[in-house]
Each structure stands twice: as structure tokens, then as C-alpha cells.
Amino acid sequence: MTAPTLPRTLTRELAQFEGQTVRLQGFLHARRDLGGVQFLVLRDVSGLAQCVGSGLTLPLSESSVEVVGSVKAHPKAPGGYEVQVQSFRVISAATAPTPVEIPKMEWHVNPETMLDYRVVSVRGLKERAALKVQAELVAAFRDHLMTEGFTEISTPKIVSAGAEGGANLFPIDYFGHPAYLAQSPQLYKQIMVGVFERVFEAAPVYRAEEHATSRHLNEYLSLDVEMGFIEDEEDVMDLENRLLAAIMTRLAERCAPEFALLGAEIPQVPAHIPRITLMDARQLVAEKFGHPVGGKDLDPEAERLLCQHFAEEQGSDFVFVTKYPRAARPFYAHPDEGELTRGFDLLFRGIEITSGGQRIHDHSMLMDSIAAYNLNPETLTGYTEVFKYGMPPHGGFAIGAERLTAKLLGIANVRFARAFPRDRHRLTP
Amino acid sequence: MTAPTLPRTLTRELAQFEGQTVRLQGFLHARRDLGGVQFLVLRDVSGLAQCVGSGLTLPLSESSVEVVGSVKAHPKAPGGYEVQVQSFRVISAATAPTPVEIPKMEWHVNPETMLDYRVVSVRGLKERAALKVQAELVAAFRDHLMTEGFTEISTPKIVSAGAEGGANLFPIDYFGHPAYLAQSPQLYKQIMVGVFERVFEAAPVYRAEEHATSRHLNEYLSLDVEMGFIEDEEDVMDLENRLLAAIMTRLAERCAPEFALLGAEIPQVPAHIPRITLMDARQLVAEKFGHPVGGKDLDPEAERLLCQHFAEEQGSDFVFVTKYPRAARPFYAHPDEGELTRGFDLLFRGIEITSGGQRIHDHSMLMDSIAAYNLNPETLTGYTEVFKYGMPPHGGFAIGAERLTAKLLGIANVRFARAFPRDRHRLTP
Structure with a gap:
């Protein structure tokens, strides 16, 4: 049992305590000694507080410390x-x-050093701001879906x-049996x-994947959604549209300081995010920007130009690209007319952040598709059985949490x- | 574009639509044909609806179906x-x-068969009730912790x-380097x-772990918590006490039908869950029940008897057992007097559901402990560095989500x- 003490105050609450005595706890973020007067900056989960005292013996930076003192207005101090x-x-x-x-x-000066010392460099204000934004983003993702009757699995x-064939899997030794780390919950979320x-x-x-680029991670947090009893993939895009709006609303309410710190702006989500077919998108970037696009997908430059177009013409940071060809989609993508599918990507500020679409729910169509993709149906029995x-018509999408966070905050890596x-x-x- | 249709109604909403026409969608749960009159039970996410019609050609069970019809009160139908x-x-x-x-x-009749056919057996009412309760339990866990200023990582x-040495790890081939699946986020949550x-x-x-018991899983959902700037492990137990109360409140609000279906009762969480030291707990079960306990921990029978005592004497389904000896705890457990630690277990209805405690935050104490446990400090450098x-005084705990769910619902396996x-x-x- 300890004696009753002043309750702890967070640094962001100081304005409420002007002229009063508070007790702060946190880390010694910065320290300076000016001829017997010590300035110290205390960092807690909510922000920074400048403190001034005399005759103090300050420990090394990052020590956990407690300050009891009186709160004065001071225009030059962080928070005032x-x-x-x-x-x-x-x-x-x-x-x-x-x-x-x-x-x-x-972090842009020497990212590898920053990551080598991550156990302590992660305490940095910008570093933790990115993780805080991600935590709120994920919470908003869950909360919104629960309001629409979704269940977490x-x-x-x-x-x-x-889920997508045998490539790019990490092998595990599972009690002597070969096994792998899941590259997606795709098949399981469909079952559910x-x-x-x-x-x-x-x-x-x-x-x-063996690349070491600034766009990829070998382990990432996947925000996965699957929705049954849909009409077609338009229902899935409508859902993602509402979901993104809810996420940005929450970030605006709770993460304004983090966005300000990183010099980033929270995007407006249109009531109806523009939708353009892949074929029309190719034509647009070719005709408007003189950028010819071949192959089965958009290249990174085409993604950038397409986003530029919709930002300029419709004020939207987001655009859905729809009706991808079968050649660019996995076997479970629901076919559409011709050799197209009901698959879509969502682009945001020049980069793809989501892949989604309607899936095949009919057993014989699925078996035909597996054959058309030259896959071995026996390795997929556990999946096709259900x-x-x-199974009702269904579709869904996946968002890479880190990629969306990085793109929202302007973090290049x-x-x-x-x-x-x-x-x-x-x-x- | 489809023609405007009646909005979908969920089966649990039928009472609100008595005398009106509704549109239901779901799975054909059960079907019966009585001389030209068809009875069918439609199952949707919210429950069951009995439907009756004539001249219908019913498909196989589990087909996705849509019923449009009028709602009549009927005392013998599920939901009335x-x-x-x-x-x-x-x-x-x-x-x-x-x-x-x-x-x-x-599932108790032939669990292996039920699990072999899990892709479809998981649709069963009791099966999904367990997973629904777990989803709400996890959501309550997160929501409560966020109200107390916790951040998700x-x-x-x-x-x-x-985290606990080299045993019981699944090996991974990580681009030719040896790696493992994490057995706990312990070290990372402390860093954070x-x-x-x-x-x-x-x-x-x-x-x-090579056992195949009804109590263990090789992959499970761990609900992990770590809290800094604590006084001692009492703060951690206080937190878990509040958290459990919040979880049970939410389950009572949202999962009453699932508990009723499984014949289970939501426990009351006392404002102050009883706490007893391991030494006193041993003495109690020895003196009251004549059950002698040796070794460094309680055996399963002692756990059961101790819970019986606190249920009978204090009406509590929960009891904290505190001050475990160092021999029963990992190297990072904060020492207490003698050869004890500030580690605790939480028992619930006869079984341990949590292990927790205060951790060592002092670098030299940690290095001493690593030496005392005969561990190689070089393999722990990434951990000890921070x-x-x-690092402030801190502690936490972990709850196995499946074990708590099973124990709450009386699911033996x-x-x-x-x-x-x-x-x-x-x-x-």
C-alpha cells in the first residue's frame, strides 16, 4: 500500500490544469542545462511537456521520470x-x-540503421505516430464492419x-510434416x-517474395473482408466505399496531431468513389497522357496518371478500376463477359491499396476455372468441397494495413x- | 441495376413484422414434406425461421434460398x-x-469426424455460437483496453x-535462414x-507441443496485455479484474442466446476477485480437502478444489493465485521476497486461464536473472538491449481466447x- 498521491496527469491535459500542481510520468525526451537551470522535455503517450527546474540532477535521456510541478502558460513551450x-x-x-x-x-536518412535500433528508435514521435494511426485505422475497420453485421473470425x-497456388510460401516443419505460412485467409474467409x-x-x-523494396513487406497485417448474399461486385465496392469513409472520419477525430506531425492530410472519401473499367482506364491514360499500357494490368506509372486524372477532374484521391481480365486474377475470381472477371482494384494517391471482387460460388464453375488455370484440383479439395x-454469391477484398497507413501519412518506406x-x-x- | 425489392429482414426481427410481408435470405437448415405441404427452416446469421408453403420444390439442405412471405404468430415455431x-x-x-x-x-460424439468435415460442420448452431461468443469476447477485450488508454500493436x-528459450518452437525456412513461429509476443509487447x-x-x-489433449491447441489466439508505470503486480490484477467485468457485461448484452443454446451461464465478476498466495493455496487445499500438493505449481485437481472453495465461500468463479516461485516462472518475472516472483495465475471454474505478473525492468537485474536461469545472454541480446x-516498471498478462471461450460455454474440447x-x-x- 502506498500513500495517497496526486493522480497522474497526461501531458495533453496540461491546459486544464493551468495554475495547479500536476504529477507527470514519462520518458526524458530531451534535456538541457543552462547554468544551474535545467530544461527537460517529458514525453508520455499523449505528447510532450516542457519542464523547468533548478538544482536537478538529470539522468540520461530516455530514463523514466516523474515530475511534480505547477502548470504555467508559456507560448513557446510545446502545447503552450x-x-x-x-x-x-x-x-x-x-x-x-x-x-x-x-x-x-x-528515417529517410538511414533507414537500415533506424531499423537496426528499432527497439528504441520506435519511440520517436514520427515512428510512433505511424503506429498510432494504424491502430486507429484497424479499430475503425473493425468497428464499422460490426455496425454492418460482420463477424470477426x-x-x-x-x-x-x-491459397493462390504454391509460389511465395514460407515452409514450416509441422511435427515433421510440410506446411506453410498462410499468404491470405482467402479460402477460410469464404468458408466462413x-x-x-x-x-x-x-x-x-x-x-x-524475395524483393527488398520500399513497397513490400514479407509479413504484414491484412484487413480482410468477405460478404455473402451480394448481387455482384458493385455491392462489395459500395461496402468498401462506406468503410473507407468511416475510417477517415475516425482518423480525423482521433489522429489530427499525428497527421500534422507528419505533414499529411486526411483524404476526403467521395460518397461514390469513381469506377472505371481497366479497358477504359488504359484508353484514358493513353489518350490524355500519351502513356501506352500493354500487358494485363496497369503499370505503376499508369496507376499514378489515372489517380492524377481523378484527383484533378473529380477531386477524388480514390478510384476503383474494375473488370480485370482473367489472366490477371486468381482462379476463384468470378468470370464476367468475355475473358473478364468481376475483380477490381482500388487505387489511392497513385498506388493500389486493395484487390477485391466477386468470387465463384458455383461448384461446377469453380471446377471449370481450376481446370482452365491448369491447377491440380486435388491440392484444392479442402477448398472446393464447401x-x-x-454457398451464396459473395465477394470481398483485402487491404494491406501498412501500405494504406504509409500512403495516408506520406511515408515512402x-x-x-x-x-x-x-x-x-x-x-x- | 435490379428492380427495387423488399429490403431483407433478419430472422430475429420477425416479431417486428407480424402480419407483414418480409424477404428472408439464408441457408436451408431443415426441410420436411407432409403431403404437398412443405415445412422448411431457414437459417441466417441471426437465427432460424420456420416457413411453410405448398407446391414448393425444395433443394438439398444447406442450399442458399430466399423466401418472401407473411409473418404470423405461431407459438410452436422457433422465436414464436x-x-x-x-x-x-x-x-x-x-x-x-x-x-x-x-x-x-x-461434437462430443465424434469430434474427429466433426473436425474432418469442419468446412460445413462449422455451420452448426452450437459450433457457430462458440465462435460468435469469442468474436464478442475479443471485441470487448479491445474496446475496454482502449477506454483505459491502451494502444493496439x-x-x-x-x-x-x-521468448522463453528454445523449446516448443515451429521452425521456418526464412529465405534459407532458420527462424521460428513466435510462441508469445512477450518481448515485443514489453519493448512497446x-x-x-x-x-x-x-x-x-x-x-x-506434441500433446493432443482437449485443453491445448498448437495455434491459438492470445489476448496479450502489457502496462507500464505500475506500482507492482496488484495494478495488473486490478486491470484484469476490470477487463473481465467489461467482457462479461458485453457478453450478457450481446450473447444471451448463444449462452442459452449451449446451456451455459455468464459468470459474475466480483468487484475484487479473491487473491491468495500459492503457498496459502497449497495449505488450504491440503487442510480443507486433504489434497497434498508438492512441486512448484498447483496440479489440476488442486486448481479445481481451490476454485470450489472460492465459489462456495465467496461466490466467485475467479481466483488469483499469486507469488509463484521463480522455479515456476520465466527469467523475466520480477523477483519478490525469498525465491518468489511477482507472477500470478488466474483460475476460472477450475482451470488456469491467465498467466501474468510484473516483469523485470532493471537491466542489471535482468542480466542477473538470465545468468541464474542458465540462459545464454547472447541469444537474448535483441531483448535485453532495450x-x-x-524501461518503467511494467507488467501484464495473456489470456488464451479459445480456452476462456470454451470454459465460459462449458465446451470440454x-x-x-x-x-x-x-x-x-x-x-x-
């Missing part, structure tokens, strides 16, 4: 208030200088085969449409949108 | 209402009889070493206390509290 220290206590002293200076880090990440009709999952997925049992990223060369910390 | 079919449409026909009869399954599940002070994660963890940088369980012999579906 300063705490005049009455008592100062070291809760837990740092025993070594940090390998990087937390207040001065810039938890599907296996240890699987006996890949037979149970809850509308389901979602926010969980890690794995891609054993389509004998009245997606690895900084994950606490402890895994890439081709990085398995620690 | 029946729908008189005006039109009936097969949305997606089942093409084979289900391998198990969904309305008649009993997403930590790596691919790791270079185990340095960032957000209070953090949580609900994500899968992996234990390569303790040089002012924990595998039925997971959609697609993984065990020693089960890698599919």
Missing part, C-alpha cells in the same frame, strides 16, 4: 504550457546513451497449401461466409508503418 | 413466428448432401529466437511499453472454440 518543477524523481534510469538521438531521428496461419454471411479478419499474412453446399518489419534481409529485432 | 411462403427462390443450390446432418450434430510472428506505455495485441501464437533505456484448429495430427482443413 510549461511545468515548473517542484519535485523530480527518476523512476528507472537509462544506463547507456541511446544509439540514435530520439528527438533528432530522420480467426483463421489458421499454418496451412497445408497456398457459409457460417456468418459477413466476416472480417485483421491478422498477419506472409509472402515469401462449394457443394449452397512501408517498413516504417510496421513496428518490427520483416523483409528479405531482416529477421530482427 | 412462422412465415407463410408467397414465393420461394433457390439462390445457390447444394449439389450434394452434407456429410453430417447440420441440425443434428453433437501488431508484432512479428516470425522470430529469430523464442517504451513507446505507448500501455499496449495490447490479439493475435495468433504457436506452441509446438532495458538500458529507462477446446478445439471447438477455434474455427479451424491445429493440433498434433491436424493440419487441415
Whole structure:
């Protein structure tokens, strides 16, 4: 039992306590000694507080400390208030200088060093802002879907085969049996449409892709949605439109300081995000920008130009590209006329952030598709089986949480949108 | 574009539409033909509706169907209402009889068969009730912690070493480098206390334990919490006490039908869950029940008897057992007097559902502990490093979501509290 103490105040609450005595706890973010007067900046989960005292013996930066002091208005202090220290206590002293200076880090200067020291560099204000925004984004994702009657599921990440064939899987030794890390909950979320009709999952997925680019992670948080009893893929895009609006509303309510810190702007989500077929999109970038597009998909430059067009012409940071050809989509994509599918991508500020569409629900159509894709139906038996049992028309999509977070915040390297990223060369910390 | 249709009604809403025409969609749960009159039970996400019609050609069970009809009060129908079919449409026909009869399954009769056919047996009312309760439990976990200022984190599940030493890890081939599936986010959640002070994660963890018991899973959903700037482990137990109360309140609000279906009762969470030291607990079960306890922990029978005592004497289904000896706890457990630690377990209805405690935050104490446990500090460098940088006193706990769900609902086999369980012999579906 301890004696009654002043309750803890968070730094962001200082304005409410002007002229009063408060107790702050946090980390010693920065310190300066000016001839017997000590300035210190205390960092807690909510922000920073400038404190000033005299005769204090300050420990190393990043020590956990407690300040009791009185709150004064001070226009030059962060937040507009300063705490005049009455008592100062070291809760837990740092025993070594940090390998990087937390207040001065810039991740674009030397990203590998920043990631090597991630256990402490992740304390940086911009670093944690990205993770805070992601936490709110994921919470908004779940909360909105629950208001639309979706149920959260938890599907296996240890699987006996890949959802999209055998490529890019990390092998696991499962009690002597070969197994893999799941690259997507695709098949399981479809199965669960037979149970809850509308389901979602926010969980890690794995891609054993050997690139080490600023756009990819080998482990990332996938925001997965699947919705049954739909008419067609338009219902799925309508859902994603509403979902994105709900996410941005919540970020505006809760993460304005984080966006300001990173110099980023929260996008407006139109009531109806523009939709354009892939074929029309190709024609548009060719005719308007003189950028010819071949192949089965848009190249990165075409994605950028298409987004530029819709930003300029319709004020939208988002655009759905629809009716992808079968050649660009997996076997479970629902066919449409010709050699097209009911698959779509969502582009945001020049980059694809979602892949989605209507799926095949008819068992014989699925078996035909597996044959057309030259896949071995025997490796997919566990998946195809459920389509004998009245699966309703359904579709869904997946959003990479880190990629969306990075794009929202203008973070060029997606690895900084994950606490402890895994890439081709990085398995620690 | 489709013609305007009657909006869909859920089966649980029928009472609001007595005398009106509704449109239902769902799965054909059961069907009966009595001389030209067809009875069918439609199952949707919200429950069941009995429908009656004539001259209908009913497809196989589990087909997706649509019924338009008028709602009549009918005391013998589930929910008290029946729908008189005006039109009936097969949305997606089942093409084979289900391998198990969904309305008649009993998982205790033949659990392996039920799990072999899980892609369709998971549609059963009791099966899905368990998963629905778990979804609400996890949502309550997150929501409550956010109201207490906790931030959600997403930590790596691919790791270079185990949190608790090298045992019971699934090996992964990570681009030719040895890696493992994380058995706990322990070290990462502690690191993140340095960032957000209070953090949580609900994500899968992996234990390569070779048992195939009804109590264990090799992949399960771990509800992890870590809290900084604590006084001692009492703060952690207080938090878990409040959290459990919030969870049970939400389950009572949202899952009463699921508990009724499974014949289970939502426990009352006392304002102060009883706390007893391990030493006193041993003495109690020895003196009161004549059950001698040796070793460093309670055996399952002692756990059961201790819970019986607190249920009878204090009306509590929960009891914290505190001050575990170091021999029963990992190296990072904060020492207490003698050879004890500030670690605790939470028992619920006879079984441990949580392990938690205060952790070591002092770097030199941590290094001493690693030496005392005969661990190699070099394999733990990535972990110990952060303790040089002012980590505050902190502690936390982890709850196995499936075990808590199973215990709440009286499900003897924990595998039925997971959609697609993984065990020693089960890698599919």
C-alpha cells in the first residue's frame, strides 16, 4: 500500500490544469542545462511537456521520470504550457546513451540503421505516430464492419497449401510434416461466409517474395473482408466505399496531431468513389497522357496518371478500376463477359491499396476455372468441397494495413508503418 | 441495376413484422414434406425461421434460398413466428448432401469426424455460437483496453529466437535462414511499453507441443496485455479484474442466446476477485480437502478444489493465485521476497486461464536473472538491449481466447472454440 498521491496527469491535459500542481510520468525526451537551470522535455503517450527546474540532477535521456510541478502558460513551450518543477524523481534510469538521438531521428536518412535500433528508435514521435494511426485505422475497420453485421473470425496461419497456388510460401516443419505460412485467409474467409454471411479478419499474412523494396513487406497485417448474399461486385465496392469513409472520419477525430506531425492530410472519401473499367482506364491514360499500357494490368506509372486524372477532374484521391481480365486474377475470381472477371482494384494517391471482387460460388464453375488455370484440383479439395453446399454469391477484398497507413501519412518506406518489419534481409529485432 | 425489392429482414426481427410481408435470405437448415405441404427452416446469421408453403420444390439442405412471405404468430415455431411462403427462390443450390446432418450434430460424439468435415460442420448452431461468443469476447477485450488508454500493436510472428528459450518452437525456412513461429509476443509487447506505455495485441501464437489433449491447441489466439508505470503486480490484477467485468457485461448484452443454446451461464465478476498466495493455496487445499500438493505449481485437481472453495465461500468463479516461485516462472518475472516472483495465475471454474505478473525492468537485474536461469545472454541480446533505456516498471498478462471461450460455454474440447484448429495430427482443413 502506498500513500495517497496526486493522480497522474497526461501531458495533453496540461491546459486544464493551468495554475495547479500536476504529477507527470514519462520518458526524458530531451534535456538541457543552462547554468544551474535545467530544461527537460517529458514525453508520455499523449505528447510532450516542457519542464523547468533548478538544482536537478538529470539522468540520461530516455530514463523514466516523474515530475511534480505547477502548470504555467508559456507560448513557446510545446502545447503552450510549461511545468515548473517542484519535485523530480527518476523512476528507472537509462544506463547507456541511446544509439540514435530520439528527438533528432530522420528515417529517410538511414533507414537500415533506424531499423537496426528499432527497439528504441520506435519511440520517436514520427515512428510512433505511424503506429498510432494504424491502430486507429484497424479499430475503425473493425468497428464499422460490426455496425454492418460482420463477424470477426480467426483463421489458421499454418496451412497445408497456398491459397493462390504454391509460389511465395514460407515452409514450416509441422511435427515433421510440410506446411506453410498462410499468404491470405482467402479460402477460410469464404468458408466462413457459409457460417456468418459477413466476416472480417485483421491478422498477419506472409509472402515469401524475395524483393527488398520500399513497397513490400514479407509479413504484414491484412484487413480482410468477405460478404455473402451480394448481387455482384458493385455491392462489395459500395461496402468498401462506406468503410473507407468511416475510417477517415475516425482518423480525423482521433489522429489530427499525428497527421500534422507528419505533414499529411486526411483524404476526403467521395460518397461514390469513381469506377472505371481497366479497358477504359488504359484508353484514358493513353489518350490524355500519351502513356501506352500493354500487358494485363496497369503499370505503376499508369496507376499514378489515372489517380492524377481523378484527383484533378473529380477531386477524388480514390478510384476503383474494375473488370480485370482473367489472366490477371486468381482462379476463384468470378468470370464476367468475355475473358473478364468481376475483380477490381482500388487505387489511392497513385498506388493500389486493395484487390477485391466477386468470387465463384458455383461448384461446377469453380471446377471449370481450376481446370482452365491448369491447377491440380486435388491440392484444392479442402477448398472446393464447401462449394457443394449452397454457398451464396459473395465477394470481398483485402487491404494491406501498412501500405494504406504509409500512403495516408506520406511515408515512402512501408517498413516504417510496421513496428518490427520483416523483409528479405531482416529477421530482427 | 435490379428492380427495387423488399429490403431483407433478419430472422430475429420477425416479431417486428407480424402480419407483414418480409424477404428472408439464408441457408436451408431443415426441410420436411407432409403431403404437398412443405415445412422448411431457414437459417441466417441471426437465427432460424420456420416457413411453410405448398407446391414448393425444395433443394438439398444447406442450399442458399430466399423466401418472401407473411409473418404470423405461431407459438410452436422457433422465436414464436412462422412465415407463410408467397414465393420461394433457390439462390445457390447444394449439389450434394452434407456429410453430417447440420441440425443434428453433437461434437462430443465424434469430434474427429466433426473436425474432418469442419468446412460445413462449422455451420452448426452450437459450433457457430462458440465462435460468435469469442468474436464478442475479443471485441470487448479491445474496446475496454482502449477506454483505459491502451494502444493496439501488431508484432512479428516470425522470430529469430523464442521468448522463453528454445523449446516448443515451429521452425521456418526464412529465405534459407532458420527462424521460428513466435510462441508469445512477450518481448515485443514489453519493448512497446517504451513507446505507448500501455499496449495490447490479439493475435495468433504457436506452441509446438506434441500433446493432443482437449485443453491445448498448437495455434491459438492470445489476448496479450502489457502496462507500464505500475506500482507492482496488484495494478495488473486490478486491470484484469476490470477487463473481465467489461467482457462479461458485453457478453450478457450481446450473447444471451448463444449462452442459452449451449446451456451455459455468464459468470459474475466480483468487484475484487479473491487473491491468495500459492503457498496459502497449497495449505488450504491440503487442510480443507486433504489434497497434498508438492512441486512448484498447483496440479489440476488442486486448481479445481481451490476454485470450489472460492465459489462456495465467496461466490466467485475467479481466483488469483499469486507469488509463484521463480522455479515456476520465466527469467523475466520480477523477483519478490525469498525465491518468489511477482507472477500470478488466474483460475476460472477450475482451470488456469491467465498467466501474468510484473516483469523485470532493471537491466542489471535482468542480466542477473538470465545468468541464474542458465540462459545464454547472447541469444537474448535483441531483448535485453532495450532495458538500458529507462524501461518503467511494467507488467501484464495473456489470456488464451479459445480456452476462456470454451470454459465460459462449458465446451470440454477446446478445439471447438477455434474455427479451424491445429493440433498434433491436424493440419487441415
